[in-house]
Amino acid sequence: MTVVIVKPGYAPYEADINGLDEMQKVVGGIIQAIYPFEDNAAVVCNDEGLFLDLPFNRSVPGGYGGVFGNFFVCGLGEEDFCSLTPEQVKAYKKEFHSAEILIGAKGNTPITLKVQPKAAGGSGREKGRDTPPGRE
Template sequence: MEPGYAPYEKEINGLREMQAVVGGSIQAIYPYQEPVAIVCNDEGILKHLPFNRSIEGGYGGVFGTFFVCGQGAESFCSLTPEQVKTYKQKFHQAEILLGAAGNEPITLKVEPRTKNKPSKGLSHPTPPGRE
């Protein structure tokens, strides 16, 4: 999940790729009962990464790009097709951070941009050669 964008599927293999996706050291959080993790940049807020999505259960929110993965016996693993559908729906809408009440972010949910497609009215078109 990238800030402002709709969720999409991506294969990630190994620690280096995980770090590349989130832009630094990884941190896993486990806000759900089912065996899944949200993997994000450990210093996202300190590095002033853009707010991405709110996470219920007292976790506040995630800053910067994150991904959701399954938890295997000893390491992260792929999500099941049902989990992919669930988390794509759960995180479909992008969020704009307006403020916070304690550890609970106050956000405005908006329609997300789609990866590799310009949004209508939300941004300027990318000039040729700068894609």
């Protein structure tokens, strides 16, 4: 299925993933879906991202606060996840284009600073590192 992958500090990019194993690999663990959008799309993230001390990624609309660690946006079919439409891919790449730095929070609302993202990429690695910048 065609999704938009969003990694902390990086520009979102389009990718194809298939099956639960690949979904879990993208988010680094057990998946959780949240539904902050009015169209048929979901944010799929690591269910334990905050508890695993994953880096803050992006704010999410709809009162969901923010997501920690990698996530992807996918479409919603009648009974399962499905591919995003080309229009949705474009919209969600734009929605999550700016990287964010978490400064604080007021209740469940993250206070962030939007910054220019690093170039999108499949590996998420920079100079051979496995750890996101700032997490060394």
